[in-house]
Amino acid sequence: MKRLYKELESYSHKDYYPFHMPGHKRNPFSVDGEFPFDRDITEINGFDNLHHPMGILREAQEEAARIYGACKSFYSVNGSTAAILSAVSAAVSKGGEILMARNCHKSVYHALYLRDLQPTYIYPHADHKLGINGGISPRHVERCLEENPNIEAVLITSPTYDGIVSNVKEIAEIAHSHGVPLIVDEAHGAHFCFSDYFPVSAVDMGADVVIQSLHKTLPAMTQTALLHLCSDRVESGKIRRFMGVYQTSSPSYVLMASIDACMDKLAREGRQMFKEFTGNLDTTRERLQKCRHIRLLDADMMGGTEIYDYDRSKLLFSTVGSSINGSQLHTILREEFHLEMEMEAEYYVLGMATVGDTQEGLERLCNAIEEIDRREAEKASAETWKEAGEPNIPQDSGEYRDAKGAEDSRESKEKTGEGHPYIRMKQMMRIPQALEAPERRYPLEESVGRISSEFAYLYPPGIPILVPGEQITGLFVRNVRRYMEQGLELQGLSDSTNETICVVKE
Numbered sequence: 001m002k003r004l005y006k007e008l009e010s011y012s013h014k015d016y017y018p019f020h021m022p023g024h025k026r027n028p029f030s031v032d033g034e035f036p037f038d039r040d041i042t043e044i045n046g047f048d049n050l051h052h053p054m055g056i057l058r059e060a061q062e063e064a065a066r067i068y069g070a071c072k073s074f075y076s077v078n079g080s081t082a083a084i085l086s087a088v089s090a091a092v093s094k095g096g097e098i099l100m101a102r103n104c105h106k107s108v109y110h111a112l113y114l115r116d117l118q119p120t121y122i123y124p125h126a127d128h129k130l131g132i133n134g135g136i137s138p139r140h141v142e143r144c145l146e147e148n149p150n151i152e153a154v155l156i157t158s159p160t161y162d163g164i165v166s167n168v169k170e171i172a173e174i175a176h177s178h179g180v181p182l183i184v185d186e187a188h189g190a191h192f193c194f195s196d197y198f199p200v201s202a203v204d205m206g207a208d209v210v211i212q213s214l215h216k217t218l219p220a221m222t223q224t225a226l227l228h229l230c231s232d233r234v235e236s237g238k239i240r241r242f243m244g245v246y247q248t249s250s251p252s253y254v255l256m257a258s259i260d261a262c263m264d265k266l267a268r269e270g271r272q273m274f275k276e277f278t279g280n281l282d283t284t285r286e287r288l289q290k291c292r293h294i295r296l297l298d299a300d301m302m303g304g305t306e307i308y309d310y311d312r313s314k315l316l317f318s319t320v321g322s323s324i325n326g327s328q329l330h331t332i333l334r335e336e337f338h339l340e341m342e343m344e345a346e347y348y349v350l351g352m353a354t355v356g357d358t359q360e361g362l363e364r365l366c367n368a369i370e371e372i373d374r375r376e377a378e379k380a381s382a383e384t385w386k387e388a389g390e391p392n393i394p395q396d397s398g399e400y401r402d403a404k405g406a407e408d409s410r411e412s413k414e415k416t417g418e419g420h421p422y423i424r425m426k427q428m429m430r431i432p433q434a435l436e437a438p439e440r441r442y443p444l445e446e447s448v449g450r451i452s453s454e455f456a457y458l459y460p461p462g463i464p465i466l467v468p469g470e471q472i473t474g475l476f477v478r479n480v481r482r483y484m485e486q487g488l489e490l491q492g493l494s495d496s497t498n499e500t501i502c503v504v505k506e
């Protein structure tokens with residue numbers, strides 16, 4: 001089969017002169033800086049059209065479907081975002097009802113906004129001890145579907161940003177027994193099918209539509225993603241229509257070639273590449289598991305939270321039991337060791353390992369974590385010595401003082417919901433109604449009891465902690481204050497200082 005990325009390369013050496021877009025005319029001297037202008041073309045002869053694929057792009061998408069075992073696959077050059085918008089729009093009629101996990105990415109909420117959908121939320125089982133979301137309970141899905149017969153589709157995120165996989169098989173069977181499709185946001189799981197070391201992909205677990213960002217976990221350029229259609233419960237024609245609506249009419253050939261090159265490489269050498277990668281990963285995990293204060297999390301440490309499986313390429317370092325929090329660990333890794341992690345949360349830092357990692361990179365991470373762990377051990381033994389020698393000195397109530405203190409403070413938080421981002425909020429209005437209603441700005445503390453007309457997210461992971469139409473609670477405000485104190489990135493509110501919030505005018 002002809003490969004798009006090879007055809008582009010060969011075309012870049014030919015003497016065809018472009019009297020067509022793009023405006024740089026493949027001339028590297030038309031602007032300063034280095035860009036892949038030589039391969040950046042438009043829909044010229046021989047290069048097909050993503051929105052009406054008949055040739056090389058049709059074959060490329062068919063090959064992606066073969067690799068993943070889907071009925072049909074669609075390229076996205078606007079990430080999983082466009083694919084999620086399309087899947088939801090195709091599966092649920094305008095103004096209809098959807099059952100969705102409350103820990104979905106903001107793109108799902110944007111689909112609700114654009115299509116005026118009524119959500120029923122399922123909250124993931126939370127592990128309050130570690131501050132991590134668990135999986136989605138199949139029983140809960142069943143109950144919601146029984147109670148809401150007008151729901152047209154179920155949507156969950158699996159794996160989560162942290163690598164938690166839900167029981168997709170059982171959830172798919174339940175959804176199907178109620179006559180509705182299951183959409184799985186597998187944005188973080190495009191690598192699953194290349195090694196048994198990872199969980200089984202939702203494509204093989206009965207989901208009807210599966211969305212994967214290639215750029216997140218595979219060697220592909222940012223913005224690249226795939227939408228896999230795995231049954232006829234969602235109409236292929238509708239998916240195509242909406243992929244055309246939510247994506248540019250001028251999809252980048254550089255991005256599409258990157259998808260094609262990624263698929264070609266993995267189809268040919270994926271098994272071997274992943275064998276080496278998972279070997280390195282396993283050695284890395286074994287080494288990191290020896291650290292006692294900065295603990296590498298594993299699925300068995302998060303028991304009882306509907307965790308069906310766990311993606312071990314996620315390197316989750318818990319700071320619970322150490323003297324530092326997630327944000328501080330991230331800062332140390334960045335500033336002292338020049339390691340930039342994927343995400344920081346209150347009690348942990350997340351590093352992503354992929355097939356693109358080098359052994360040297362993984363070793364640098366091990367060395368850094370071991371060094372920080374050693375320092376923490378020294379601090380802890382100094383603390384123990386001090387306590388033994390000075391038994392009458394009152395303890396301060398510092399949240400991260402020690403493992404016992406952290407445990408106590410977490411137990412009380414578990415009762416109040418404090419610290420857990422996805423606290424249950426009362427949904428008073430649909431998203432479009434709240435976003436488009438007349439609004440008024442209030443200082444954060446004075447907004448309690450009012451209906452938000454804004455989103456608020458911790459970014460990453462970009463999951464809304466407040467959705468327009470939800471009633472603002474005191475707990476939400478306290479959580480926001482704490483995130484700000486800890487230096488976590490809070491986004492979404494129109495006031496970038498997060499001191500005020502817009503609410504629906506009464």
Ligand SMILES: Cc1ncc(COP(=O)(O)O)c(C=O)c1O
Binds near residue numbers: 081105161185224462
């Ligand atoms: C769970 C999840 N779904 C969807 C997306 C959107 O993916 P993309 O950036 O490829 O549009 C993200 C992005 O972080 C995500 O974390």
